[in-house]
Amino acid sequence: MSRFQINILGCGSATPTARHNPSCQVIDFRDRLFMVDCGEGAQVQMRKMKMKFSRLGHIFISHMHGDHCFGLPGLLSTLSLHEKTGELTVHMPQEGVDVFSRIIEFFCRESTYDIKISPLDPKGGVIFEDHAITVESFPLYHRVPCMGFIFREKPKLRHLRGDMVKYFNIPVSQLHGIKEGNDFVKPDGTVIENARITTDADKAVSYAYCSDTLFDERVAEAVKGVDTIYHEATYDDDMLEQARQRGHSTARQAGAIARLAGARQLVIGHYSKRYITPDILVKQASEEFANVIAANEGLKIDLL
Amino acid sequence: MSRFQINILGCGSATPTARHNPSCQVIDFRDRLFMVDCGEGAQVQMRKMKMKFSRLGHIFISHMHGDHCFGLPGLLSTLSLHEKTGELTVHMPQEGVDVFSRIIEFFCRESTYDIKISPLDPKGGVIFEDHAITVESFPLYHRVPCMGFIFREKPKLRHLRGDMVKYFNIPVSQLHGIKEGNDFVKPDGTVIENARITTDADKAVSYAYCSDTLFDERVAEAVKGVDTIYHEATYDDDMLEQARQRGHSTARQAGAIARLAGARQLVIGHYSKRYITPDILVKQASEEFANVIAANEGLKIDLL
Structure with missing residues (x-):
């Protein structure tokens, strides 16, 4: 039986807190690991969640804010101490390629494996593909260039x-x-x-990661028909204007995107540190879309 | 009453683990905070230990290995989100100035305070001084250029x-x-x-931080007469040869440095992840020097 599992390593926003780590998820697809965003502390969370470093082949960074990439230098260094071999590709917006090339050049001189940095096309498109899965990027609408990612199982045989x-x-x-x-x-x-x-063939499953973004119907268009959508839900209704100003969404808006896209389930996260629990966010998202899951560190969601 | 307190934020080596964070200490001197080394997760530990970000004015990085500096980008960014004002100086070996300047330039563009990077003279000397305290650097003997630091209260009045x-x-x-x-x-x-x-005046208290280093009597000479010495103790006796090869010390060697320097007490840390508890390290250090404290995350040591 194939396996397609979303692992939440961090679902806070802006800074690590006692409650939440900054953004990081790992998609476990048939025992190969794809990381999406890599906030500070990602490597510790991977270890806590007992995910094998050696199985990590691709890291996708949505945008160049620290809470989405400051875990990278530590993770890349630790992989070497675990004697990872082969290759690891970090996909990131063009803006970050220069500074991360310098970091890797300085700190990973004695790396046991090849680290490649692959710039993301701001227009989006297929960025990884093999016999079983396709990874696509698509534009989001944040304060800096920001991309979402869709993981699609390839159509299965009858x-x-x-x-x-x-x-x-x-x-x-x-x-x-x-x-x-x-x-x-x-x-x-x-x-x-x-x-x-x-x-009939088993249904091919798909997962979309909508990192930091304004509410924008083009996002719903981009993830139309995807089975499970993660969408940031930084704020509640009372913070609608702040959300807009800061390039973020409310939980209700995340729900609306899931509804417009026709998803089966919605995962919300990237909570502002003003919320002690995500209850109000789940409630407001649920008023737009029935099936809402609140991300939390350590949560594993089986899509298959 | 004045206050001089050592706070252990991390005392593991190489990588963060479930047991230990990588190297980081904060010296709380009359409510001003000096950080020494800044491994990944330092900002979370500061928050857990309820230390005020706004009181941090100087960070001293001993050497440019990731487990001693990967917490810097996140910490510097978070200080801005806490609307720190004024100035913060990061003292680090010349080798790291270029890469960290790039990181700060890229990620801290909208910083609310001034971040200065001050390169350490490899020969050592006074690097900070005010009416009450002096901070000196001195050379250590590791695989890359590495400096120790001494915090000395100025002589007090009768x-x-x-x-x-x-x-x-x-x-x-x-x-x-x-x-x-x-x-x-x-x-x-x-x-x-x-x-x-x-x-008689109260005794002026002093603290020396001996980060990653081989056993070398020049270290004892440099910290002679210091009240409390932190010295790395990565390995036990059985790993003596590995310690030498990797530019590290055994716990027994840390004890010998404290004895040769005539210290009052010794704090050990930077434990290899092979040790579940530091018991064997404390035991072996104690055979050289009577008063040994094992560092641990959250430990606070009052020197005054």
């Missing part, structure tokens, strides 16, 4: 019906095509429709 | 004996001189010795 394969005596050479949706054509020319010999 | 001041009818104008050690000369020319009219 399930063969064993009884039908046997009944029609379908040759092995044709099975893969049938799983992809082809009909079966018998040697005598009779067409057996695919629907008779297969059952 | 205490006047109220009864004698009255008895000899000493004019107010002469009291300060007498507190500094002058004799009192009566109008008739009779000399009253200082020892009759004063009692």
Whole structure:
């Protein structure tokens, strides 16, 4: 069984506090780890949550504010002490490439693995792809250039019906095509429709990470049809104007994005430190969208 | 009453772990805070230990390994969010000035206070001084240029004996001189010795921070006569050769430095992550020097 799990390492905003770490999530996709944002303390959280450093291959940084990237130098150094080998790619907005190249050059001179920095195209697009998953970026609307990310499982194959394969005596050479949706054509020319010999494929699951952003319907457009959406919810209704001024969203606005995008579930986070608990934020998001999960450090959300 | 307190924010080595933060201490001297080293997570520890960010005026970085400085970008940014004003000086080896200037330039553009970087002279010397305290640096012997720091209270004034001041009818104008050690000369020319009219000044207290270093008798020489010495004690006796290769000391060697320097007490830290508790390190250091304190996160040591 495949596995697609969201791990919340940090869901506070601006600075680490006694309650929350700054932004960091790890997407565990079939035992490979993709990190999204890397606030200070990310490496300690990874260790606490028992995630293997060696499985981390890509880090995606949404924007160059410290609460989304100050954990990087420590994490990259620690990976070397754990004798990571191979390659790790850090995807980040062009603005940060120069300063992080300098940091890596200075502090990771004796690195045991290759660190690559890949600048994000501000227009967005596919930034990683293999046989099973695609990662896309898309623009968000914050005070500095900021990108969101969508993790999409690739479409899965249909399930063969064993009884039908046997009944029609379908040759092995044709099975893969049938799983992809082809009909079966018998040697005598009779067409057996695919629907008779297969059952539906499992649903391909997808996850969108909407980091710091104003409420903007273009975000809903970008994540349309995604199964689970994380959207920042820094403030409650009373702070609507402050949210706008600072390039952030309210919880209600996060709910509206999930509704407009037709999501199945919404995860909220990036809480302002003014909130002792996220209760008011969950309540207001829920008035727009039914299925709201409050992020919290240590939370694991299984999408599959 | 004056106050001179050592606060341990982190005493692990190499990487933050579930047990220890990387190196960081704060010297609280009459409510002004001096930070020594700034490993990742320093700002969270400061908050946990309820130390006021606004009181921090100087940060001293011993050397440019990540476990001694990766907390700086986050701390410097957070100070701005707390609307710190005035000035903060970061003292660090010349090697780090360029990369940290870039980091500060990039991430602290909108800083509410002035951040100065002051390069440390590798030969050592006085790097800060005011009416009450002096901070000196001195060379250590690690894999990269590394400096230790000594915090010295300035010599204090002798205490006047109220009864004698009255008895000899000493004019107010002469009291300060007498507190500094002058004799009192009566109008008739009779000399009253200082020892009759004063009692001894309180002892000026001093603290030396010996960050990552090989065992070297020049360190004992540099901290000779200091009241309390912190000395790294990364390893136990069985790791003597590894300590040497990696530019570190064993706990026994830390004890020997304290003994050679004639200290009153020794604080050990920078424990390798191989030690679940520092017991073996305390034991071995104690075989060289009687008064050993094991550093631990949250520990406060009152020197006055």
